[in-house]
Amino acid sequence: MISYKAAVKIISENTFILKNPELKKVTDSLGYVTSEDIKSGTDLPPFDQSNVDGYAVTNSVIGQWRIIREIRAGDHPDFRLKKGEAVRVFTGAELPAGTYSVLMQENVSTESDKLNCHAEKIVKGKFIRKKGIQIKKGTPAIRRGTLINPAVIGFLFSMGIKFVKVYRKPVLSLIVTGDELLEAGAELKEGKVYESNSGLLRGLARYNGFEIRYTAAARDRKSDLKSKVKTLLKKSDILLISGGVSVGKYDYVNEVLNELNVSKLFYKVSQKPGKPLYFGKKSNTSVFGLPGNPASAFTCFYLYVLPVLKKMSGHKKFLPVWKKLPVAKEIRKDFNLSWFLRAKYSDNNVMPLDAQASFMLRTLTEANCFIHMPLNKNKISKGEFADVCIF
Numbered sequence: 001m002i003s004y005k006a007a008v009k010i011i012s013e014n015t016f017i018l019k020n021p022e023l024k025k026v027t028d029s030l031g032y033v034t035s036e037d038i039k040s041g042t043d044l045p046p047f048d049q050s051n052v053d054g055y056a057v058t059n060s061v062i063g064q065w066r067i068i069r070e071i072r073a074g075d076h077p078d079f080r081l082k083k084g085e086a087v088r089v090f091t092g093a094e095l096p097a098g099t100y101s102v103l104m105q106e107n108v109s110t111e112s113d114k115l116n117c118h119a120e121k122i123v124k125g126k127f128i129r130k131k132g133i134q135i136k137k138g139t140p141a142i143r144r145g146t147l148i149n150p151a152v153i154g155f156l157f158s159m160g161i162k163f164v165k166v167y168r169k170p171v172l173s174l175i176v177t178g179d180e181l182l183e184a185g186a187e188l189k190e191g192k193v194y195e196s197n198s199g200l201l202r203g204l205a206r207y208n209g210f211e212i213r214y215t216a217a218a219r220d221r222k223s224d225l226k227s228k229v230k231t232l233l234k235k236s237d238i239l240l241i242s243g244g245v246s247v248g249k250y251d252y253v254n255e256v257l258n259e260l261n262v263s264k265l266f267y268k269v270s271q272k273p274g275k276p277l278y279f280g281k282k283s284n285t286s287v288f289g290l291p292g293n294p295a296s297a298f299t300c301f302y303l304y305v306l307p308v309l310k311k312m313s314g315h316k317k318f319l320p321v322w323k324k325l326p327v328a329k330e331i332r333k334d335f336n337l338s339w340f341l342r343a344k345y346s347d348n349n350v351m352p353l354d355a356q357a358s359f360m361l362r363t364l365t366e367a368n369c370f371i372h373m374p375l376n377k378n379k380i381s382k383g384e385f386a387d388v389c390i391f
Ligand code: AMP
Pocket: 176, 177, 178, 180, 181, 193, 194, 195, 196, 197, 198, 242, 243, 244, 245, 246, 248, 251, 290, 291, 292, 293, 294, 359
C-alpha cells in the first residue's frame, strides 16, 4: 500500500502527452490544447478603423470641415482626405488616408455639409484603431499549450483561422464488472442493484471535456473479463475497470491484468474512500482498476484519472485545484488512512457532509469539494484550516 502523494507521483511520472496531434476545425476545438504556436495571417485590425460613430477629419485649427461623403463599415475608401475635408464614418469603418482624428458624433454639430466641432483641440489619432495594434501579421497570436476556450475560438476566427493543430484527447474506455448489476429501467430483481458507475464516470468525463468511447459490461467470470480487457486494451489510451479490484473471491481484475502482461505500477492506496485502486500500464495504455463502490470510483476518478486525461491532452494544469478553508465543524477519524470527505464549501468555510460511507452516492450529489484529512491526523477542530479539493 502506498500513500496518496506517492500514487499521484507514480501516475504523473508515467503519463505523457499523446503523440500525433490532429488538425481540428476551430469550431470543434473547444477544450483541446494547441500543439503548436499559431501565427496571425493578418494584421488586426487589418486597416485603420474608426472606434466610434462620428466623423473622420483632417487637422484643422479652426474646427470646421466640409463633409465630402459617408463611409460605412465594410466600405473601402480609396481616396485621400484633403485639408479641410471630413467624412461621415461608423464604428469599424475603414478610415481614408489622411485621417488625423475621429470626432464622436455626440461632440459635433452639422449644417448641411458643414461640420463644426468646438473642442479646444483636436487630438491626433483619437478614436482610431490602428492597423495591427492588436496583433501584427506573422507574429505568434496563440502559444503552444493553450487550452482552447470560447475566447480563443473567437480570437482564432477573428484572424480568419479555420483549422487548428491540437493534441489528441485520449481514447477512454470503461468496463463495468459485477453480476449483481442491472441497468436502470430494468425490473429490479432480488439480490440485484442498479448499475450507477457508468453514468457517474461518463458524466465526470463529459463534464470535464472528455468522452468514454467504448464501454463493456463483464460478468464476474475470469474468462469474460479477460476477453473484454484484451479487446479494449488494444483500442484505448486509458482503460477503466469498475469493480472487481478488491480481495473477494470473484475479484479478478488483478489476476486478469497480470495475465495480459499489464505492468502493475501500484495496487492499493492508503486512502478512504478508494483504497483498492489499481494503476498499471501496457505499452502506452494506462489502466485503472477503480473500486466498485460509487463514492470510491468518483474519488479515484477525480484525484487520479482526470489528471491523466488532462495531461495526455496537453493541459499544463492537470492536477486538481486545492485551497485552504476553515472547517465548519469538528472532524474526527479513527483509522490510519488519508480521508477524502465529501463536503460543501462556501465563501468562508467548508462543511463536511454526513453519510461518508463509500457505497453512498447521496451526499455526493450535494458535494462540491473534498476535504482532505491526512493519514497521520485524527482530528480537525472547528475553524481549523483544511486542504480542500474543489470540483
Ligand atoms: P466491488 O468493487 O466489485 O467489490 O464492488 C463493491 C461494491 O460496489 C458492491 O456493493 C457493488 O455492488 C458495488 N458496485 C460495483 N460496481 C458498481 C456499479 N457499476 N454501480 C453500482 N454499484 C456498483
